[in-house]
Amino acid sequence: xxxxxxxxxxxxxxxxxxxxxxxxxxxxxxxxxxxxxxxxxxxxxxxxxxxxxxxxxxxxxxxxxxxxxxxxxxxxxxxxxxxxxxxxxxxxxxxxxxxxxxxxxxxxxxxxxxxxxxxxxxxxxxxxxxxxxxxxxxxxxxxxxxxxxxxxxxxxxxxxxxxxxxxxxxxxxxxxxxx
Numbered sequence: 001x002x003x004x005x006x007x008x009x010x011x012x013x014x015x016x017x018x019x020x021x022x023x024x025x026x027x028x029x030x031x032x033x034x035x036x037x038x039x040x041x042x043x044x045x046x047x048x049x050x051x052x053x054x055x056x057x058x059x060x061x062x063x064x065x066x067x068x069x070x071x072x073x074x075x076x077x078x079x080x081x082x083x084x085x086x087x088x089x090x091x092x093x094x095x096x097x098x099x100x101x102x103x104x105x106x107x108x109x110x111x112x113x114x115x116x117x118x119x120x121x122x123x124x125x126x127x128x129x130x131x132x133x134x135x136x137x138x139x140x141x142x143x144x145x146x147x148x149x150x151x152x153x154x155x156x157x158x159x160x161x162x163x164x165x166x167x168x169x170x171x172x173x174x175x176x177x178x179x
Contacts, residue, residue, distance in 0.1 A: 037171035044154040062107035070116040077123035085162035093169040115141040136160045
C-alpha cells in the first residue's frame with residue numbers, strides 16, 4: 001500500500017514540476033500581433049484594467065481626451081527627426097484620429113493619452129546589438145482614465161524623417177478601439 005502512495009506522490013511531484021517548466025518556457029509575451037498593422041512593426045501592448053476598457057473606449061469616442069506629449073531626441077548622434085517633424089504635428093495626427101472617431105455622446109469622464117516619441121539614438125554606447133539599431137524610434141503611449149492607468153501601447157517606426165508616424169498613429173487608435 002505504501003508503494004502506491006509513494007508512487008502517487010512522485011507522479012504528482014513530476015506533474016507539478018513539469019507544468020511549471022512548461023509554463024515558464026512558454027510565457028506569453030507582451031508583443032502584440034492582433035491586427036494587421038501590428039505585423040508591419042514591433043508592437044507591445046498591455047491592458048492594466050480589463051474591466052475599464054469599454055469605458056475608456058467610450059470616453060475616447062466622446063472626445064474627452066487630453067494629450068500630454070514629449071519628444072526624446074537622440075543625444076549621442078545628431079538628431080535627424082527633430083528637423084523633419086515636431087511634437088505639435090504628431091499631436092495634430094492624434095487629434096485628427098480622435099475627431100474621426102468622435103461620436104456625440106455625453107461623457108463626463110476624462111481620458112489622458114500620455115505619450116512620448118523616442119528617436120533611436122544609434123550611437124548610444126548602451127546599444128550593443130545590430131538589431132537595436134534597426135528602427136528609427138518608437139511611440140510609447142499610456143491611456144489614463146480618471147487618474148488610473150488602463151492601457152499602454154508601444155509601436156516602432158522605421159523612417160528617420162518620421163514619414164511612417166501617421167500610419168503608426170492610426171494603428172495605435174485602431175489597437176485601442178479593437179480591444
